[in-house]
Amino acid sequence: MSDELKIESADMPAGGWGSVKEVTNILFHEHVPLKDSRLLLKQNKPDGYACVSCAWAKPANPHPFEFCESGAKATAWETTSKTIGAEFFERHTVTELESWSDHALEDLGRLTVPLRWDAASDRYRPIDWDTAFAEIGAALRACDRENVVFYSSGRASLEASYMYQLLARMYGNNNLPDSSNMCHESTSVGLKKTIGVAVGTVGLNDFEHTDCIFFFGQNVGVNSPRMLHQLQEARKRGVPIITFNPLRERGLVSFTNPQSPLEMLMGQETPISTQYHQLKPGGDTAALMGLCKAVLGHDDAARAAGAQRVLDMPFLQEHTHGFADFERSVRECSWETIEAEAGLSRAAIEAAADVYCRSGAVMGVYGMGLTQHRHGVQNVTMLVNFLLLRGNIGKPGAGICPVRGHSNVQGQRTVGITEKPELAPLDKLKEQYGFEPPRKPGMNTVEACEAILAGKVPAFIALGGNFVRAVPDTVRMEAAWRELPLTVQVSTKLNRNHVIHGKASYVLPCLGRIEIDRQRGIPQSVSVEDSTACMHGSRGMAEPAAATLLSEPAIVAALAKATLPPNPKVDWDAWVADYGRIRDAIEATYPDIFKDFNARMWTPGGFRKPLGAAERVWDTPSKRAEFTVPQSLQVDPDSDSRDPAALRLFTVRSDGQFNTTIYSNEDRFRGVSGTRMVLFMARADMARHQLAEGDVIDLATAVSSDAPRHVRGLRVVPYDIPEGCVAGYYPECNPLVPLWHHAIDSKVPAVKSIDVLLRRAVVH
Numbered sequence: 001m002s003d004e005l006k007i008e009s010a011d012m013p014a015g016g017w018g019s020v021k022e023v024t025n026i027l028f029h030e031h032v033p034l035k036d037s038r039l040l041l042k043q044n045k046p047d048g049y050a051c052v053s054c055a056w057a058k059p060a061n062p063h064p065f066e067f068c069e070s071g072a073k074a075t076a077w078e079t080t081s082k083t084i085g086a087e088f089f090e091r092h093t094v095t096e097l098e099s100w101s102d103h104a105l106e107d108l109g110r111l112t113v114p115l116r117w118d119a120a121s122d123r124y125r126p127i128d129w130d131t132a133f134a135e136i137g138a139a140l141r142a143c144d145r146e147n148v149v150f151y152s153s154g155r156a157s158l159e160a161s162y163m164y165q166l167l168a169r170m171y172g173n174n175n176l177p178d179s180s181n182m183c184h185e186s187t188s189v190g191l192k193k194t195i196g197v198a199v200g201t202v203g204l205n206d207f208e209h210t211d212c213i214f215f216f217g218q219n220v221g222v223n224s225p226r227m228l229h230q231l232q233e234a235r236k237r238g239v240p241i242i243t244f245n246p247l248r249e250r251g252l253v254s255f256t257n258p259q260s261p262l263e264m265l266m267g268q269e270t271p272i273s274t275q276y277h278q279l280k281p282g283g284d285t286a287a288l289m290g291l292c293k294a295v296l297g298h299d300d301a302a303r304a305a306g307a308q309r310v311l312d313m314p315f316l317q318e319h320t321h322g323f324a325d326f327e328r329s330v331r332e333c334s335w336e337t338i339e340a341e342a343g344l345s346r347a348a349i350e351a352a353a354d355v356y357c358r359s360g361a362v363m364g365v366y367g368m369g370l371t372q373h374r375h376g377v378q379n380v381t382m383l384v385n386f387l388l389l390r391g392n393i394g395k396p397g398a399g400i401c402p403v404r405g406h407s408n409v410q411g412q413r414t415v416g417i418t419e420k421p422e423l424a425p426l427d428k429l430k431e432q433y434g435f436e437p438p439r440k441p442g443m444n445t446v447e448a449c450e451a452i453l454a455g456k457v458p459a460f461i462a463l464g465g466n467f468v469r470a471v472p473d474t475v476r477m478e479a480a481w482r483e484l485p486l487t488v489q490v491s492t493k494l495n496r497n498h499v500i501h502g503k504a505s506y507v508l509p510c511l512g513r514i515e516i517d518r519q520r521g522i523p524q525s526v527s528v529e530d531s532t533a534c535m536h537g538s539r540g541m542a543e544p545a546a547a548t549l550l551s552e553p554a555i556v557a558a559l560a561k562a563t564l565p566p567n568p569k570v571d572w573d574a575w576v577a578d579y580g581r582i583r584d585a586i587e588a589t590y591p592d593i594f595k596d597f598n599a600r601m602w603t604p605g606g607f608r609k610p611l612g613a614a615e616r617v618w619d620t621p622s623k624r625a626e627f628t629v630p631q632s633l634q635v636d637p638d639s640d641s642r643d644p645a646a647l648r649l650f651t652v653r654s655d656g657q658f659n660t661t662i663y664s665n666e667d668r669f670r671g672v673s674g675t676r677m678v679l680f681m682a683r684a685d686m687a688r689h690q691l692a693e694g695d696v697i698d699l700a701t702a703v704s705s706d707a708p709r710h711v712r713g714l715r716v717v718p719y720d721i722p723e724g725c726v727a728g729y730y731p732e733c734n735p736l737v738p739l740w741h742h743a744i745d746s747k748v749p750a751v752k753s754i755d756v757l758l759r760r761a762v763v764h
């Protein structure tokens with residue numbers, strides 16, 4: 001890959017011919033054979049496999065091509081014919097591999113053999129599976145059980161995840177941090193508190209009935225492109241889409257369906273957003289406060305004129321609690337404060353509120369732009385306040401719609417991957433398996449990092465992911481990571497977390513979800529939960545990358561057998577021999593959610609878990625939906641210490657990546673290629689700093705009392721972004737994020753608002 005920066009204007013629509021070219025390129029680059037490229041036709045089909053990219057819903061009547069550019073890339077990346085085995089690791093020391101880029105490491109292809117790091121030669125050496133499990137089991141038995149961490153990234157199936165949480169709990173702790181702790185945990189906390197369910201209420205069919213969509217901080221064209229189909233359909237019905245995002249994102253501006261020959265030939269594009277509000281990062285609470293204030297204004301006017309109320313009074317009276325306090329806080333909040341904190345004019349906010357008041361059923365869609373802030377939870381609860389004003393939760397076409405990240409991240413929580421003991425059915429597990437589950441709260445991601453920094457963690461087990469690369473404070477975390485006595489990673493590809501490793505380190509290569517998983521010769525299937533709480537079966541379809549790979553359920557079972565004393569009530573071998581039995585066990589633990597699991601998992605469109613809030617049954621202490629008064633409109637309670645010269649940095653993804661997996665240096669939608677070491681900046685700020693396009697700068701974290709934090713050598717890219725803020729890529733900018741800079745209550749790292757200082761780089 002060349003690393004020369006290229007900047008081009010990116011005014012083509014999302015999708016379109018660019019998307020087709022990208023798909024062809026990656027299938028070619030990954031040497032995906034033609035027969036396997038046909039796999040894409042089985043993606044997200046009722047009889048096919050659930051895509052390993054995002055968690056967006058899978059319709060009952062799918063398009064013939066129910067895949068997108070991002071999903072095709074993820075499929076090509078997993079089914080690549082490139083592999084690495086023992087010979088590769090014989091040729092390269094781990095220290096040498098550390099100097100390779102994230103892209104270069106994963107681009108080597110699929111891991112094929114279990115590996116153990118050999119300190120004397122600084123190499124990963126092959127080890128047979130049985131020896132690996134025996135050694136890891138012996139080490140875990142000797143550890144301080146309270147502090148061993150069992151991380152999972154949100155890709156593993158419901159079956160593997162259920163077994164994994166049982167392993168952790170039978171071992172003796174609730175240390176089950178999940179990628180969700182860096183992602184939608186602000187949603188889980190905020191929605192549980194206000195509407196009594198931890199997940200969104202919108203289902204796919206709501207898109208057919210909605211009258212208006214409010215869209216906050218989610219980059220649909222890149223991160224959940226299949227949702228563009230629903231948005232395009234809605235737009236064709238004339239449904240307004242009102243977007244709040246500091247960046248003008250292509251996929252939120254317009255879309256050409258690459259799977260519609262007519263649109264492709266005619267170069268037709270559908271404009272997606274009808275209003276686009278480029279607010280300040282972290283300005284969402286203030287913008288929502290303004291929206292609510294404008295709605296109250298309309299209601300006052302209606303009342304004065306004796307017209308029909310704008311607020312849904314019967315709903316407020318019957319279904320909500322705390323409205324009076326909330327209303328007071330809105331009336332007391334001045335437009336000056338709202339405008340200053342949101343970075344939007346009163347007129348712009350009122351224009352959005354006008355559409356809201358005219359619309360019967362409204363949905364609120366959002367992503368990381370709301371959750372990854374110091375006030376991430378409050379941003380979510382403010383969106384709930386706004387929807388409640390007109391009864392927009394629990395009626396067709398309306399509701400709240402957090403767009404989840406990893407393809408089964410929501411499902412992992414459903415089957416017990418949680419550090420919070422109150423969210424796991426511990427008594428049920430006790431009864432089912434005859435052991436005493438630990439009751440002490442476990443560590444979430446930030447707490448696990450703190451414990452690692454404090455030298456308290458004896459072993460870190462990871463079911464997927466790239467923890468050390470995904471978390472904040474890269475420099476401090478990498479140093480502490482090397483001191484971990486034991487790291488065990490269940491992975492498909494080589495990544496930073498394998499080359500930065502503990503004193504003893506094992507890499508256990510597993511099958512991906514697209515591959516055929518045969519147990520005793522019989523193909524097994526697994527299941528996942530999508531963003532709309534629907535469960536789907538998934539059948540692997542590609543031949544495994546190597547015969548030596550084990551499935552995730554098989555690896556978890558082997559780790560459990562090597563670590564735990566035998567328990568006649570848990571037959572790990574029987575579970576691995578027939579995954580249907582794991583699903584029976586899941587059903588026994590959660591009879592309400594997973595009734596007739598094995599039969600229903602193939603329901604076209606999935607089967608939905610019961611969601612009280614969608615039926616207006618509120619599982620909150622007041623048994624009503626809760627209004628909440630925001631604590632502060634400021635983006636950051638620490639911002640008193642704000643340096644006036646500071647710029648507010650937020651980190652984003654490009655279409656050339658899936659989280660820490662970097663497919664390429666291209667960011668087609670933002671017109672940047674050649675390097676990811678860039679900083680998007682407003683022209684006015686560039687002028688103020690006397691910078692020209694392509695100039696090289698360094699960033700330092702503005703509030704860094706405990707340690708200096710830097711990222712050096714970023715190239716300036718002029719961009720349509722509000723003044724005073726800048727954007728850079730995740731994970732390249734993670735060294736700038738202090739670990740303690742996280743959301744109040746949910747502890748999601750606040751990677752969408754970091755105060756930074758900029759210096760022109762010294763060129764030697």
Ligand SMILES: Nc1nc2c(c(=O)[nH]1)N[C@H]1C(S)=C(S)[C@@H](COP(=O)(O)OP(=O)(O)OC[C@H]3O[C@@H](n4cnc5c(=O)[nH]c(N)nc54)[C@H](O)[C@@H]3O)O[C@H]1N2
Binds near residue numbers: 658
């Ligand atoms: N292709 C691809 N697909 C993915 C992923 C991937 O990396 N690549 N990752 C997956 C995962 S795990 C996740 S969680 C999702 C993430 O998907 P998204 O939620 O879309 O995440 P981001 O790209 O981090 O940024 C979201 C958007 O928020 C905007 N934003 C930033 N700050 C603010 C703010 O303060 N307010 C508002 N209103 N907007 C803001 C940014 O400009 C950006 O457009 O995608 C999933 N799908």
Ligand SMILES: Nc1nc2c(c(=O)[nH]1)N[C@H]1C(S)=C(S)[C@@H](COP(=O)(O)OP(=O)(O)OC[C@H]3O[C@@H](n4cnc5c(=O)[nH]c(N)nc54)[C@H](O)[C@@H]3O)O[C@H]1N2
Binds near residue numbers: 470
């Ligand atoms: N600055 C900043 N930091 C962020 C974010 C941000 O927006 N900005 N986003 C955060 C978010 S939303 C998330 S979700 C986290 C992501 O954090 P993680 O989920 O930990 O990271 P990923 O990059 O998704 O993990 C990629 C690795 O997973 C492994 N893998 C892939 N498929 C499989 C599989 O099927 N099984 C197994 N066992 N392994 C597999 C491969 O080895 C691959 O290298 O990062 C967070 N960090």
Ligand SMILES: [Mo]
Binds near residue numbers: 179404
């Ligand atoms: Mo995520």
